[in-house]
Amino acid sequence: MPKQLHILALDTCTETCSVALTINGDVYARIEDAPREHSQRLLPMVDAVLAEAKVTLADIDLIAYGRGPGSFTGIRICTSMTQGLALGLDLPVIGISTxxxxxxxxxxxxxxxxxxxxxxxxxxxxxxxxxxxxxxxxxxxxxxxxxxxxxxxxxxxxxxxxxxxxxxxxxxxxxxxxxxxxxxxxxTYPDAKAMIVLAQQGYQQGLHTSVDELSPVYLRDTVTWKKLPGRE
The missing domain is CATH 3.30.420.40 (ATPase, nucleotide binding domain)
Incomplete structure (x- = not known):
């Protein structure tokens, strides 16, 4: 791992949808107030910050995801998108509290x-x-x-x-x-930019996991998270 981690942070747990990317100390970010449109907005926002930084997902060392609490649907979108992004490259992930x-x-x-x-x-x-x-x-x-x-x-x-x-x-x-x-x-709402420093600290403390151990937090115990088929 490089001294300066290349971190991609995502959050869709509340009414806002945000993405932040740190590359060599520079931060690239997007945030939109888009209730009920997170699933359509998130990946284009990820593509936008990667393009702006002139890097690809293969250059990322760690994905930080909003783990909740918040909207059940928003948490599911964020964790599912994180799974999809991290899985192919076997990237470590770290959950950040909303x-x-x-x-x-x-x-x-x-x-x-x-x-x-x-x-x-x-x-x-x-x-x-x-x-x-x-x-x-x-x-x-x-x-x-x-x-x-x-x-x-x-x-x-x-x-x-x-x-x-x-x-x-x-x-x-x-x-x-x-x-x-x-x-x-x-x-009032979380911004993925604030997750970067928290992810850096969490990584140093060894709190990151494999994507298989990704863990949303609902606080209410009435919702069960289901992993991708075949990866239980």
């Missing part, structure tokens, strides 16, 4: 504590708490799915907490969860 990617975006904008909250429908939210460690979003505790009123903050409520995600639009009362709340609208 919530962590959003927190990373907020931290890159100056946040030190972040509460991410995605509307999960059914009167629930997906949520996670993060602190910045050396500029990297670090999960405090676990990711959760719960009713909005069941969120229990363990962050320092005497300090500013940045909040992001569609959960705060669906349940605006959450903006009163602590006395020093700062909304971060730029991180």
């Amino acid at each position: 919530l962590t990617a959003m927190a990373q975006m907020a931290i890159e904008l100056g946040a030190s504590q972040v509460l991410c909250c995605i509307d999960a429908r059914m009167k629930e939210v997906y949520w996670g708490q993060y602190i910045a460690k050396d500029g990297i979003a670090t999960l405090v505790g676990e990711e959760h799915v719960s009713a909005p009123e069941a969120i229990e903050l363990t962050l320092d409520t005497q300090q500013t907490i940045s909040v992001c995600g569609t959960g705060f639009e669906a349940y605006p009362q959450l903006l009163n969860i602590a006395p020093h709340i700062t909304p971060c609208s730029q991180a």
Whole structure:
């Protein structure tokens, strides 16, 4: 592996569809607000960043994929596309939490504590708490799915907490969860660009896997992921 990993990052877990590619330290990216069109948009966006960087999939060292939580359909699209791209070249893959990617975006904008909250429908939210460690979003505790009123903050409520995600639009009362709340609208949806640094760190920590071990995270346990036929 080269010192600077060539990483392709994909995310379709929410309303936005995003792709990012890092080649020799340069980043090429696309993002589109395209609900219900992710399956049509993702591969052309991948082709576009590869063409812009003047590389092919064979030049990629690692594929980072949005593993959820988020839309069940969006997670399935992202994991299926990752399988298809990684399989032929036997590329390693690494799953990046949707919530962590959003927190990373907020931290890159100056946040030190972040509460991410995605509307999960059914009167629930997906949520996670993060602190910045050396500029990297670090999960405090676990990711959760719960009713909005069941969120229990363990962050320092005497300090500013940045909040992001569609959960705060669906349940605006959450903006009163602590006395020093700062909304971060730029991180309402995850962007694959923020996944690059998380993938680099995860790779260094040995968190990457083969494509056969690709693992989406729904948080709700009512959905079962099925691998490609013959690869169970």
